[in-house]
Structures are given as structure tokens and as C-alpha cells.
Amino acid sequence: MRCIVLFFLLMFLTIFGSNFQIIFTSDLHETLFKNGYGPAGLAEYLEKNGRENLLILDAGDLFDSKLQLPFFGDHRNHTLDYIKKVKYDAMVLGNHEFYFSREWLENYKKTNKSLLGANVKGLKPYEIFVLGDLRIAVIGLTTPQHVANQVEHYGMLPEDPLKALRRIVNDLPEVDFIICLAHLQHELDRKIIESFPQIDLLLSGHDHRGPELVKINDSYIFEGKSRADSIYTLNVNTEEKLITYEQLKIPTADRITYDDVKTAAVISIIIGILSMAWLTFNPE
Numbered sequence: 001m002r003c004i005v006l007f008f009l010l011m012f013l014t015i016f017g018s019n020f021q022i023i024f025t026s027d028l029h030e031t032l033f034k035n036g037y038g039p040a041g042l043a044e045y046l047e048k049n050g051r052e053n054l055l056i057l058d059a060g061d062l063f064d065s066k067l068q069l070p071f072f073g074d075h076r077n078h079t080l081d082y083i084k085k086v087k088y089d090a091m092v093l094g095n096h097e098f099y100f101s102r103e104w105l106e107n108y109k110k111t112n113k114s115l116l117g118a119n120v121k122g123l124k125p126y127e128i129f130v131l132g133d134l135r136i137a138v139i140g141l142t143t144p145q146h147v148a149n150q151v152e153h154y155g156m157l158p159e160d161p162l163k164a165l166r167r168i169v170n171d172l173p174e175v176d177f178i179i180c181l182a183h184l185q186h187e188l189d190r191k192i193i194e195s196f197p198q199i200d201l202l203l204s205g206h207d208h209r210g211p212e213l214v215k216i217n218d219s220y221i222f223e224g225k226s227r228a229d230s231i232y233t234l235n236v237n238t239e240e241k242l243i244t245y246e247q248l249k250i251p252t253a254d255r256i257t258y259d260d261v262k263t264a265a266v267i268s269i270i271i272g273i274l275s276m277a278w279l280t281f282n283p284e
Contacts, residue, residue, distance in 0.1 A: 025231045037250060092140040119163075
């Protein structure tokens with residue numbers, strides 16, 4: 001009888017000890033809600049459902065590079081508050097984070113301890129997470145493609161991601177599962193998976209071509225979409241080497257949107273200016 005109980009206990013631990021989940025965002029571009037849903041509610045979702053056996057990961061371009069002027073689109077502080085509340089396990093920089101000043105970017109790199117970058121100066125190349133019996137390595141990579149302000153960021157631009165990855169993979173401690181968290185173009189994603197079979201899953205942003213899950217040999221590439229729609233749950237079974245995903249729709253309908261407040265303020269200012277002009281120049 002003891003042998004039977006022990007057998008089923010070991011089977012249970014084997015099955016459930018090899019499973020974990022990922023909540024993945026990418027290319028949000030400061031857009032945290034849309035039509036009543038979005039990652040703006042992620043912190044509350046995690047508080048309600050817990051973080052057990054779960055990694056929260058972001059693949060870059062969380063910020064945007066449109067004109068940043070008061071009342072007309074500077075969401076950076078709003079987005080920084082979101083990052084602090086969610087407490088991502090790991091994140092990478094996208095090319096849009098380099099569109100701001102060197103001072104802003106370096107401060108962001110220092111204050112956001114979740115950032116990884118094997119090919120970015122000043123960042124940890126990888127992090128190892130322990131979920132139950134699993135040791136999971138997450139390696140960060142950022143594209144050098146379309147990086148603006150190259151003069152201002154001279155000497156701090158991302159290096160060749162393949163060269164950096166080769167260096168890190170060779171020195172990586174023994175783990176059960178390797179995730180490459182990357183902000184790279186699709187062609188490079190495929191080249192990485194084909195060149196580094198030890199990587200089990202590549203989570204990618206940058207091209208906005210998803211959601212798309214592709215299996216290459218025994219490894220997977222998952223690419224997200226963009227903006228508030230780009231939030232997903234991935235279910236990982238390391239024993240069977242099986243990964244599935246679904247879009248995560250978190251309600252945010254009960255909150256006053258940041259965009260609505262700004263839009264109302266801008267409209268009020270414009271109406272005020274036009275009213276004064278009409279009173280001043282009305283011939284009657």
C-alpha cells in the first residue's frame with residue numbers, strides 16, 4: 001500500500017513539478033488599456049490570483065517615442081508607476097527606450113532592477129529563477145536595429161546579440177529550462193533558435209507580428225502583438241516539451257483613463273483660446 005501511495009505521489013510531483021506559467025507582455029508603447037481591457041489591471045490581477053509557479057516577463061518597447069510634451073502624450077511617469085506596481089520578474093529594453101535622452105535611459109537602467117541585457121552595458125545578462133523543483137534561466141537581448149539618438153548614446157548602444165548570447169550560453173550554470181527574452185527582428189529570432197538548440201523558448205517583441213507560436217525542433221518562438229492587446233499567458237510543460245498560449249484579457253473598465261483626462265484638458269485649452277480669439281476679432 002505504501003508503495004502505491006509513494007508511486008502516485010512521485011507521479012504527481014513529476015507532472016506538476018515540471019509545469020509553470022508565464023505572463024508575457026511586449027511592445028505596449030505606453031498603451032495600458034483599450035476598450036475596457038489591458039495590462040493596466042495586471043497588478044490587481046496578480047494580487048488576487050497570486051504569483052505561485054509564475055514568471056512575469058516583458059520584451060521591451062514598453063515606452064514610446066512620439067513627441068513628449070505636457071498634455072500631448074508624455075506617459076512616462078504613468079508607465080513607470082505601472083512597472084513598479086506589477087513588479088516584473090524580468091524585462092528587456094526595446095529600441096524605443098533609446099529614443100529618449102542618455103540621462104533618462106541610464107537612470108531607468110539603474111532604478112529598474114528587473115532589466116536584463118546580455119548585449120547592453122550596465123545590465124545583468126541573465127537571471128535564474130527557482131519555481132518549485134525547476135531552475136529557469138532568463139537571458140535578455142536587445143536589438144541594435146532602429147536605435148535613435150546614436151550620437152547621444154554613443155558607447156552604450158547594444159552590441160551584436162548573437163555574439164553576446166554565445167558568450168552567455170557557454171558560461172550559464174546548469175538549469176532545467178532556458179528562456180531568451182528578446183526584442184529582436186523575426187529573422188534573428190529564428191536564427192537564434194536554429195543556432196542555439198539549448199534555448200527552450202524565445203519570447204520576442206519588436207516586429208508586432210503576433211500573436212504567433214512557432215515550434216522549431218524541440219524549441220519554441222512566441223511573438224506578441226502590440227499595445228494593450230499584447231498580454232498573454234503561456235503554459236509550459238517541461239516534461240512533455242509542450243507550450244500553449246492564450247491572450248489574457250484583464251478588465252479595466254472601472255478606471256478613469258489617463259488619455260481621457262489629457263484629451264479633456266487639451267480640448268478645454270483649445271476651446272478657451274478659440275473663444276478669446278472670437279471675442280477679440282468679432283466685428284460686432
